[in-house]
Amino acid sequence: MKLNIKWRALYKGVAPGLVVYCRPGPVQQAQTSEIIGICQRRIKERARDAEEKLVTPEYNQKVLEEHDRVFGQGSPLAFSEGFGHRALSIPIVIVDTTENYRDDPRVALKKSGELLHLIRLQVPVMQ
Secondary structure, three states: OHHHHHHHHHOOOOOOOOEEEEEOOOOOOOOHHHHHHHHHHHHHHHOOHHHHHHOOHHHHHHHHHHHHHHHOOOOOEEEOOOOOOOOEEEOEEEEEOOOOOOOOHHHHHHHHHHHHHHHHHHOOOOO
């Protein structure tokens, strides 16, 4: 909680132009237990002591549910205050990261292409 307060203070008045939500499995189809299993396997593969000890399946489920609630519909995030006198609408791009792009360059290239395509659909090109 303290970290969240520090981040909010640091970035007060600053907003991203785009949110990229990397999620194993499509929001509408994937079962929560399958997604948690993927996340927990990846934690084990990374073999980071603190991560393995602190990130439980229950914690992962809470994070997944909250991220799905906020980002999962793909609807732009709307802010009407906190940014001066202007309202903001921040687009969201959802990327299915079920395939492990970390260990396979072909999958990484494929996912990069998908992400670029989704970004181009959401963000107008600057002239």
